[in-house]
Amino acid sequence: MRIIYRTIGLFFLSGIVVFSSCQVSAKPEKTDYEKQYVDLTDGKGDEYLNITTINDVGDTLFRRYNNTKGTVKVMYKGDTVKLVQDISGINYSNGQYLLTKLKGSTIFEKEGNIIFSFP
Numbered sequence: 021m022r023i024i025y026r027t028i029g030l031f032f033l034s035g036i037v038v039f040s041s042c043q044v045s046a047k048p049e050k051t052d053y054e055k056q057y058v059d060l061t062d063g064k065g066d067e068y069l070n071i072t073t074i075n076d077v078g079d080t081l082f083r084r085y086n087n088t089k090g091t092v093k094v095m096y097k098g099d100t101v102k103l104v105q106d107i108s109g110i111n112y113s114n115g116q117y118l119l120t121k122l123k124g125s126t127i128f129e130k131e132g133n134i135i136f137s138f139p
Contacts, residue, residue, distance in 0.1 A: 073126055075138045081128055
């Protein structure tokens with residue numbers, strides 16, 4: 021009789037383990053992120069902020085802000101562009117390129133077309 025109870029118990033426990041393992045779902049790995057750090061190494065009193073952003077497509081946008089001068093150097097797909105901050109404080113442009121950073125989103129445009137966005 022004990023053997024029957026043990027057998028039934030083992031089948032019952034096996035069913036619970038199988039059932040519970042089927043309900044676990046893996047979360048997709050997040051591929052987009054933003055990383056930033058302050059670099060005060062130029063020795064001229066300028067404060068720099070470096071930000072690297074990778075969007076969900078896998079494109080990388082690197083920015084080096086010079087907070088003292090109100091400029092940013094943007095590196096994207098082999099191109100390096102220098103932009104100047106406008107009066108709003110959230111846009112940087114040079115006539116051909118426009119960079120907007122507002123409330124956690126980043127938009128980089130070339131001649132009015134969005135070429136990079138995050139998130």
